[in-house]
Amino acid sequence: MTKSSSSSKSKPDRETIISVRNLRKTFTNSAGKDVTVLDSVSFDVARGETIVIMGGSGCGKSTLLNCLIGEYELDLGEIHYQTKDLSAPKNLTTMSPDEKNALRKRFGILFQSGALFNSLTVGENVALPLSEHSNVSPEVIDMIVALKLQLVHMLPHRDKLPSQLSGGQKKRAGLARATAMDPEILFYDEPSAGLDPVTSTAIDELMMDLSKKLAVTSIVVTHEMDSAFRIADRMVMLEKGRVLKIGTRQEYEVLRDADPASLTRYEDQLMNQFLNGYNKGPLTNADGLSEFEKLITG
Amino acid sequence: MSDTPSANSTRSESLATRSVSSIGELADHQLNKAHTSVSSVGGVTLLLAQTLKWSWRSVFESGVRLRKKALFEQMVRIGVESISIVMIVQVFIGGILALQIAPTLEKYGQVEKVADIVAIAIVRELGPMLTAIVLSGFAGASIAAEIAAMVESEEIKALRAHALDPIHFLIVPRFWASVVMIVGLTVIADVIGITGGLLTAWGVLDISPNAYLDATQQALVLPDLITGLFKAAVFGGLVAMIACYEGLNVHGGAAGVGRATTTTVVKSIVAIIGTDAVFTATFYSLGW
Numbered sequence: 001m002t003k004s005s006s007s008s009k010s011k012p013d014r015e016t017i018i019s020v021r022n023l024r025k026t027f028t029n030s031a032g033k034d035v036t037v038l039d040s041v042s043f044d045v046a047r048g049e050t051i052v053i054m055g056g057s058g059c060g061k062s063t064l065l066n067c068l069i070g071e072y073e074l075d076l077g078e079i080h081y082q083t084k085d086l087s088a089p090k091n092l093t094t095m096s097p098d099e100k101n102a103l104r105k106r107f108g109i110l111f112q113s114g115a116l117f118n119s120l121t122v123g124e125n126v127a128l129p130l131s132e133h134s135n136v137s138p139e140v141i142d143m144i145v146a147l148k149l150q151l152v153h154m155l156p157h158r159d160k161l162p163s164q165l166s167g168g169q170k171k172r173a174g175l176a177r178a179t180a181m182d183p184e185i186l187f188y189d190e191p192s193a194g195l196d197p198v199t200s201t202a203i204d205e206l207m208m209d210l211s212k213k214l215a216v217t218s219i220v221v222t223h224e225m226d227s228a229f230r231i232a233d234r235m236v237m238l239e240k241g242r243v244l245k246i247g248t249r250q251e252y253e254v255l256r257d258a259d260p261a262s263l264t265r266y267e268d269q270l271m272n273q274f275l276n277g278y279n280k281g282p283l284t285n286a287d288g289l290s291e292f293e294k295l296i297t298g
Numbered sequence: 299m300s301d302t303p304s305a306n307s308t309r310s311e312s313l314a315t316r317s318v319s320s321i322g323e324l325a326d327h328q329l330n331k332a333h334t335s336v337s338s339v340g341g342v343t344l345l346l347a348q349t350l351k352w353s354w355r356s357v358f359e360s361g362v363r364l365r366k367k368a369l370f371e372q373m374v375r376i377g378v379e380s381i382s383i384v385m386i387v388q389v390f391i392g393g394i395l396a397l398q399i400a401p402t403l404e405k406y407g408q409v410e411k412v413a414d415i416v417a418i419a420i421v422r423e424l425g426p427m428l429t430a431i432v433l434s435g436f437a438g439a440s441i442a443a444e445i446a447a448m449v450e451s452e453e454i455k456a457l458r459a460h461a462l463d464p465i466h467f468l469i470v471p472r473f474w475a476s477v478v479m480i481v482g483l484t485v486i487a488d489v490i491g492i493t494g495g496l497l498t499a500w501g502v503l504d505i506s507p508n509a510y511l512d513a514t515q516q517a518l519v520l521p522d523l524i525t526g527l528f529k530a531a532v533f534g535g536l537v538a539m540i541a542c543y544e545g546l547n548v549h550g551g552a553a554g555v556g557r558a559t560t561t562t563v564v565k566s567i568v569a570i571i572g573t574d575a576v577f578t579a580t581f582y583s584l585g586w
Contacts, residue, residue: 069459101461109459115452129460132363 014046016082017185017217018068019089023077025063025241037063038241041077047184050211050218052228055238056274056283061221064238065189068092068219069109070100083184105133108178108216112190114170116162122149122173123158129180148176151213152206168199172206179210186210188220192227204230225275229253237271245271338565342543345465349473349539352466368471376437376472377479381486384432388487391424392416392494400503409503413513416495421522425488426480427574430533433480434566438541441472442562445545446555454546464546473538480534481527488526521586529577536573537566 023041026034037060045051053061066072068079070092080089083106095103116125126145130136136144149155152172162170171191178186191207192200204227211218211231222228228235235252237244244267247255255268256275263269266282273281356364395416403409445468448454457464492514499505544558544565 071455071458101463104459104461107459109456111452111456111459113452115456117453117456118448118451128462132460132462 014048016044016089017047018045018219019078019080019082020044020068021078021080023064023067023079024075025060025067025072026075036241038067041238041241041243043236043243043246045217045219047217048215049233050208050220050231052220052222052232052235053238054221054223054225054228054235054274055244056223059238060241061223061238062189065187065219065221069107069187070095070104105129105181106184108181108183108186110171110174110178110186110188110191112193114162114167114174116165116170116173116177118162121159121161122154122165122176125162125173126177126180129177133181144180145176148180149173151179151210152176167194168196168203171195171203175203175206175210179214179216182214183216185217185219188218188222190222190224191220192222192224197226200224200227201230207231225256225277229256237274239270338543341547342539345469345543345546346535346539348465349469349542352463352470353474356466356470362466365467365471368467369475372471372475373479375440376433376475377482380433380436380479380483383436384429384483384487385490387428387432388420388425388491389494389497391428392420392491392496393498395419395424395491396495396498397502400499410505410509410513412495412499412503412505413510414517416499417492417514417517418522420491420495421488421518421526423526423574423578425491426484426526426530426533427570429480429484429487429530430537430570431567433476433483433534434537434541434563434570437476438537438562438566439559441476441538441541442545442558443555445542446548446558449546449548450551450555469538469542472542473535476534476538477531478534480530480537484527484530488523525577525581525586529574532573532577533570536569540566540569 021042023038024036025038026036029035041060041064043051053064055061063072067074074093077093079092081092081103082089083103085102085106090099090103092100092103116122117128120128123145126148127141130141130144131138134141145158146155149158152175154169154172154176157165157169157173162173165173186207188207191203195203207218207220208231210216218231220228220231229249229252232249232252234246234248236246237252245252245255252271252275255271258268258272260269260272260278260281263272270282272278273283352362355362396412399412399415400409403411403415445454448468454464454468457467496507496510496514499510500507541562544562548554548558550557
């Protein structure tokens with residue numbers, strides 16, 4: 001039984017934990033003009049799977065992540081969550097602030113920069129969600145913190161401040177904090193960004209390890225293809241705010257390894273170029289510049 | 299070579315168009331500035347309402363923590379670390395005030411009244427106002443920069459992601475620390491300001507310390523102290539709210555953090571003086 005779907009309308013076979021339907025998000029730019037960043041985005045996430053959301057710079061993947069965690073209000077569409085504490089799927093867009101906070105306690109989020117609280121030590125950062133949201137004793141919190149830091153190999157750095165850590169260590173500490181409350185869903189925002197290849201692989205392995213050990217659903221936003229192909233069960237490709245394809249990692253591997261000349265569909269050519277990082281193709285113009293690069297270079 | 303009538307007409311039309319366009323742009327710019335100012339006032343008011351709501355919940359609702367440790371840390375940061383600078387400013391202000399008034403009073407043979415004027419001016423006006431201005435430059439700017447840096451490094455987003463409200467977690471302790479500590483700082487400022495006046499009167503105007511203190515005691519009444527401290531508490535709250543609002547609404551990276559800091563100090567000073575004018579007029583009309 002496959003758990004994949006190659007169309008935005010089809011669903012994975014496992015129980016759905018997140019269902020995104022017809023999501024639209026528009027921002028007003030500095031000139032007062034409305035810019036639609038996400039449009040008609042629909043997909044489902046199955047419980048326990050790792051789904052990678054990818055696309056070029058400015059395609060809307062970080063905006064999608066912010067919509068999923070309730071950071072941005074939607075202009076249109078629905079995001080239904082079916083976490084273990086909910087008897088029926090609940091729409092994030094209609095939740096009260098208290099309901100939203102209750103849902104967020106089921107999340108763990110690893111931010112691009114780690115987003116550790118700079119005034120707290122690594123240990124205090126990991127302890128914060130526990131001390132705020134649970135009634136366990138400080139001794140038990142200490143034990144949980146040690147356990148979580150051990151999982152990400154950061155126990156020796158427990159008493160350090162974030163400013164004393166390297167980029168990779170910050171990400172690992174952020175990961176320990178994200179898992180502190182034993183979340184059902186882990187969101188990762190560009191986990192490999194700014195890391196050297198070795199550290200990036202180590203973070204990927206850590207993510208896969210955590211996913212297995214904690215049995216969490218993982219949603220990863222990235223444009224690092226090596227990382228995406230290492231960790232993904234399924235992949236969602238975004239282009240100009242729309243879903244281009246939802247498919248399994250194997251389907252994407254076939255697309256990546258295909259000869260560009262053999263691809264007839266425009267979307268397949270575009271994804272083949274993106275997955276391989278080719279300079280020439282439908283994503284770039286004759287000068288080898290992407291739409292985003294053209295925009296910023298004028 | 300002379301211009302043709304049609305060329306002249308085109309030139310004057312283009313000049314008129316440019317003038318109208320410039321006036322339009324200027325008006326648009328001013329309207330935008332007015333709009334920004336109004337939204338800032340609205341934003342600060344809304345933030346204050348949310349801060350008071352979270353303060354209420356922290357005290358009266360079970361399950362919502364009163365963040366005593368954070369409050370204490372902020373009290374030390376805002377209050378204790380500002381003491382020396384407030385003292386330096388006030389001792390000079392007391393001395394300056396005494397020296398500025400003395401010549402006029404001497405003309406009327408009332409130089410001993412220096413103590414009365416210094417005491418009332420310091421306790422009712424200069425103590426709270428200058429302490430608040432020092433606080434805006436010292437603690438206000440620091441709060442704005444800290445919160446703005448937290449926004450830029452996604453720490454605020456991380457708080458929300460962990461179901462922690464940034465207003466409860468960050469703003470409430472800073473607001474109450476600012477309100478409480480400015481009252482304490484103002485008491486110190488009043489004492490030091492009066493001492494500055496006393497030292498100047500003793501050293502320069504040949505008024506004995508005992509006579510100066512007696513005159514000060516007779517000049518001051520309880521409403522002077524109460525109105526001064528009440529104003530100080532309001533100024534402290536204003537500075538904290540403006541700093542937190544500017545910090546939370548930062549955009550534009552490192553440059554934005556710098557802008558938030560500067561804007562906090564400027565807006566705080568304007569708000570302190572404007573609010574002081576309203577208070578002074580109100581107290582005057584009430585006879586306090």
